[in-house]
Amino acid sequence: MTRRLFQGVAGTADDSETLRALSKSCHPERAKRVEGPAVAFPLVPSPLVPSPLVPSPLVPQSPQFVVNGDELHEECGVIAIHGHPNAARQAYLGLYALQHRGQESAGIATADGAHLANIKGMGLVSEIFTDDVLEKLPGQMAIGHTRYSTTGDSALLNAQPIRVDSTKGLIAIAHNGNLVNLGNVRSRLERDGAYFQTTSDSEIIVQLIAHSHAGTLVDAIADSLSHIDGAFSIVMMTRDRIFAARDPRGFRPLSMGRIRNPNGPDTIVFASESCAFDLLRAKFERDVLPGELVMVTEDGVTSRQYSTGIEQTSCIFEHVYFARPDSRIFGRWVQESRDQMGRQLARESGVPADVVVPVPDSGVTAALGYAEEARLPFRFGLIRNHYVGRTFIEPEQRVRDFGVRLKLNPVRNLLEGKRVVLIDDSIIRGTTSRKIVRMVRGAGAKEVHLRISCPPTVSPCFYGVDTPSKRELIAANKSIDEIRSFIEADSLAYLSLDGLLNCCQGETHTGYCTACYTGNYPTQWVDVDEIVPATATL
Ligand code: SF4
Numbered sequence: 003m004t005r006r007l008f009q010g011v012a013g014t015a016d017d018s019e020t021l022r023a024l025s026k027s028c029h030p031e032r033a034k035r036v037e038g039p040a041v042a043f044p045l046v047p048s049p050l051v052p053s054p055l056v057p058s059p060l061v062p063q064s065p066q067f068v069v070n071g072d073e074l075h076e077e078c079g080v081i082a083i084h085g086h087p088n089a090a091r092q093a094y095l096g097l098y099a100l101q102h103r104g105q106e107s108a109g110i111a112t113a114d115g116a117h118l119a120n121i122k123g124m125g126l127v128s129e130i131f132t133d134d135v136l137e138k139l140p141g142q143m144a145i146g147h148t149r150y151s152t153t154g155d156s157a158l159l160n161a162q163p164i165r166v167d168s169t170k171g172l173i174a175i176a177h178n179g180n181l182v183n184l185g186n187v188r189s190r191l192e193r194d195g196a197y198f199q200t201t202s203d204s205e206i207i208v209q210l211i212a213h214s215h216a217g218t219l220v221d222a223i224a225d226s227l228s229h230i231d232g233a234f235s236i237v238m239m240t241r242d243r244i245f246a247a248r249d250p251r252g253f254r255p256l257s258m259g260r261i262r263n264p265n266g267p268d269t270i271v272f273a274s275e276s277c278a279f280d281l282l283r284a285k286f287e288r289d290v291l292p293g294e295l296v297m298v299t300e301d302g303v304t305s306r307q308y309s310t311g312i313e314q315t316s317c318i319f320e321h322v323y324f325a326r327p328d329s330r331i332f333g334r335w336v337q338e339s340r341d342q343m344g345r346q347l348a349r350e351s352g353v354p355a356d357v358v359v360p361v362p363d364s365g366v367t368a369a370l371g372y373a374e375e376a377r378l379p380f381r382f383g384l385i386r387n388h389y390v391g392r393t394f395i396e397p398e399q400r401v402r403d404f405g406v407r408l409k410l411n412p413v414r415n416l417l418e419g420k421r422v423v424l425i426d427d428s429i430i431r432g433t434t435s436r437k438i439v440r441m442v443r444g445a446g447a448k449e450v451h452l453r454i455s456c457p458p459t460v461s462p463c464f465y466g467v468d469t470p471s472k473r474e475l476i477a478a479n480k481s482i483d484e485i486r487s488f489i490e491a492d493s494l495a496y497l498s499l500d501g502l503l504n505c506c507q508g509e510t511h512t513g514y515c516t517a518c519y520t521g522n523y524p525t526q527w528v529d530v531d532e533i534v535p536a537t538a539t540l
Pocket residue numbers: 253316317318319320462463464465466467515516517518519
């Protein structure tokens with residue numbers, strides 16, 4: 003029975019699917035495994051690969067192409083559209099707005115009531131989905147996905163949406179996050195006769211749906227989601243329905259919006275962040291609640307709580323870094339949170355200075371808050387080159403050191419002779435921060451004081467953020483003064499945990515995950531060994 007899950011994928015709509023691998027992994031170690039020897043995998047790429055899906059020249063071909071390995075990356079952004087005559091184009095616009103959540107692959111699946119088409123490719127959304135490609139995606143419903151990954155091969159393998167023909171019918175799925183109880187669930191399914199092609203999170207979810215004894219698809223999905231643990235914001239699509247769900251702790255954001263249609267049913271939209279609604283002219287309606295499963299059909303929107311009574315632990319790092327400031331997530335505008343972080347930072351660790359300079363782009367809002375609170379001038383003393391991707395070719399270490407200078411350039415006349423407060427959102431390994439501090443000093447700054455708008459990052463994330471191991475996290479291995487010395491700053495201070503939590507509270511109390519700052523993980527256990535491996539390949 004389980005084998006059927008990945009077989010019945012022939013048909014006209016399938017011809018547009020570039021890849022049917024079922025692995026989902028952005029974790030660096032997992033990505034490395036994918037580069038290993040190929041394992042048997044029956045789902046070969048379609049012979050009819052649309053030409054725009056050829057890997058773009060911007061796509062990394064080997065790990066040495068990564069410009070800046072000292073940044074954290076979000077795994078994915080998801081979008082879903084129900085009830086729009088050109089759903090693919092709407093999904094495209096939504097993904098375009100979510101591009102910051104992943105720039106290495108993207109995909110859109112559409113359904114017209116009878117067929118389900120799916121196109122995925124490497125590169126930016128605008129590079130993959132040209133007019134010609136969007137024409138191949140008919141239907142009033144769509145789901146889309148954009149993701150970050152570490153290497154070219156793994157990014158292509160792991161592109162989503164994944165489309166499978168299950169015992170419960172055709173399903174396309176796209177999700178954001180990482181499951182943490184893969185071992186338990188997988189063993190149980192295997193005991194029940196499941197035959198796994200991969201170790202992917204997505205396959206586990208679909209296998210659970212296929213093996214559920216529930217009578218209806220929606221019951222089967224609710225049943226399946228109640229058996230998995232970890233972080234997942236999911237959108238799913240069948241030939242005639244859209245589903246959206248969040249894990250019971252609400253790690254990753256997922257919001258619902260609506261485009262009013264005076265002549266017929268409204269268009270319902272789901273997106274990882276509300277900034278996607280603005281481009282679609284959709285009105286933000288509400289967050290999908292932690293533990294909620296929403297179903298949209300021709301008859302309207304229905305919802306159920308498939309899980310209750312679990313404390314919410316949304317990812318606070320979404321407010322610090324990942325989400326766009328023009329998004330409203332977890333019931334609060336990201337811009338407000340970041341502004342407050344900067345103000346709080348000034349109150350906690352203000353220092354005599356002449357100018358406040360953000361590390362662009364994510365440090366900008368916090369720097370504005372800091373400058374206002376400290377009554378210091380705010381200046382763009384570092385200019386970011388937006389046209390340098392993270393995939394610039396770096397053949398040698400000598401050139402690799404060039405990376406930060408390719409991306410950022412100091413404005414000498416704003417820095418020369420000044421006592422500068424630099425505002426950034428995190429220090430991961432410390433190497434990038436050191437280059438930036440050197441750059442500012444090299445431009446003539448008299449003093450450089452680095453202020454970080456969150457606490458020290460001391461533990462890796464297992465819930466969908468690509469973090470280095472504890473061994474590589476500088477704050478897990480050095481004191482703050484040792485870090486200051488390493489990055490060559492005159493002073494260094496981080497925002498306190500209490501300060502950060504206060505800055506991210508909206509009108510209603512939100513519980514947050516702060517595990518990367520505390521090492522206290524909100525899930526009962528974290529099966530690192532089960533999270534790390536990924537063996538899916540063609
Ligand atoms: S560990 Fe950190 S990055 Fe991961 S979900 Fe928790 S707060 Fe977010």
